[in-house]
Amino acid sequence: MSLTADLERHLERGAVRVGTLAVGAGPAVVIGGEGAQARWISLRDHHGRIPAARAVAEARAGWSGPLLVEPFSAADLREIAANADGVVIGAAWMQDFQLVRAVARLGLPVVVQRGPAATLQEWLAIADYCVAEGNDQVVLCESGSRTHPLDLALMREARRSSGRPVLVDLGEDPTLAAAAVAAGADGLLLAPGATEQAALDAGEVARIVGVVVRWERPGSVPEARGAIDRVDAVLAVLLERRAELAGTIQRLKPVGGFAGRDMDRERRLVAEMARRAPTLGEERLAPIMNAVIEAGLHLAEERASGLD
Numbered sequence: 517m518s519l520t521a522d523l524e525r526h527l528e529r530g531a532v533r534v535g536t537l538a539v540g541a542g543p544a545v546v547i548g549g550e551g552a553q554a555r556w557i558s559l560r561d562h563h564g565r566i567p568a569a570r571a572v573a574e575a576r577a578g579w580s581g582p583l584l585v586e587p588f589s590a591a592d593l594r595e596i597a598a599n600a601d602g603v604v605i606g607a608a609w610m611q612d613f614q615l616v617r618a619v620a621r622l623g624l625p626v627v628v629q630r631g632p633a634a635t636l637q638e639w640l641a642i643a644d645y646c647v648a649e650g651n652d653q654v655v656l657c658e659s660g661s662r663t664h665p666l667d668l669a670l671m672r673e674a675r676r677s678s679g680r681p682v683l684v685d686l687g688e689d690p691t692l693a694a695a696a697v698a699a700g701a702d703g704l705l706l707a708p709g710a711t712e713q714a715a716l717d718a719g720e721v722a723r724i725v726g727v728v729v730r731w732e733r734p735g736s737v738p739e740a741r742g743a744i745d746r747v748d749a750v751l752a753v754l755l756e757r758r759a760e761l762a763g764t765i766q767r768l769k770p771v772g773g774f775a776g777r778d779m780d781r782e783r784r785l786v787a788e789m790a791r792r793a794p795t796l797g798e799e800r801l802a803p804i805m806n807a808v809i810e811a812g813l814h815l816a817e818e819r820a821s822g823l824d
């Protein structure tokens with residue numbers, strides 16, 4: 517499928533807003549604990565023993581951004597409605613239809629985790645229950661199971677067939693963040709207790725991979741600047757990598773640096789790049805790549821002469 521076709525499909529899908537956070541429009545988001553764009557807590561973590569009022573109030577007091585809460589039972593919902601921006605229906609509760617209905621009636625966005633053994637149809641049916649209660653603000657979350665940690669193909673299929681944003685639950689470990697975003701995840705859910713570093717790593721990966729797999733169509737200057745910042749972040753990573761590789765070539769070539777410049781090779785690499793950047797074309801790419809290559813050669817010569 518072409519990138520453009522994928523983009524069009526992306527635009528057709530309904531984004532869900534959780535507080536100030538848009539899930540399903542723009543870049544993939546990270547929801548977790550410290551370091552994440554949105555936080556969530558689970559009232560199941562203490563088997564419902566900590567009073568919901570206290571746990572929710574503490575979470576709210578410590579964080580003014582988007583907050584999601586997973587209830588232990590329907591008894592927690594009043595507290596959640598008063599303080600949270602969204603509700604998580606935990607995997608273990610996915611088929612508790614009464615709870616699902618009561619959650620949906622709050623009118624807050626609902627994240628539906630897939631139950632450990634739930635099929636795609638059973639999972640999507642929970643979203644339909646929410647819609648039946650008048651709540652269309654549903655995000656799906658692939659949470660895997662004990663025997664099959666994560667099913668990214670199922671996540672992708674859920675996203676395609678439902679048109680709803682989909683999260684991938686990575687637990688404490690951001691290692692699969694790149695795979696999840698590459699597979700089309702609209703966001704990453706980290707365990708509430710995951711480290712700040714895990715959230716920052718997942719966010720960096722989501723930004724970098726997202727630039728390639730999620731073409732944004734911003735509608736305002738701030739959105740477009742945000743999108744450009746994400747592209748520039750990737751350009752910076754690639755320029756740094758390129759400078760290292762060009763330095764390696766200078767060290768290995770019989771004549772390195774400016775003295776060993778190979779203009780024929782430069783013309784060929786510009787022509788090759790123009791195939792992927794046809795809008796810019798060879799004419800506009802040539803001066804850009806000239807500057808990039810010269811920066812690399814200066815760096816290599818400085819390093820060779822011990823200046824750096």
Ligand SMILES: O=C(O)C(=O)C[C@]1(C(=O)O)C=C[C@@H](O)C=C1
Nearest residue numbers: 762765777778779781782809812
């Ligand atoms: O390929 C080489 O021979 C290099 O030295 C690398 C490089 C580059 O940065 O891509 C740098 C200078 C040459 O003129 C051509 C290409």
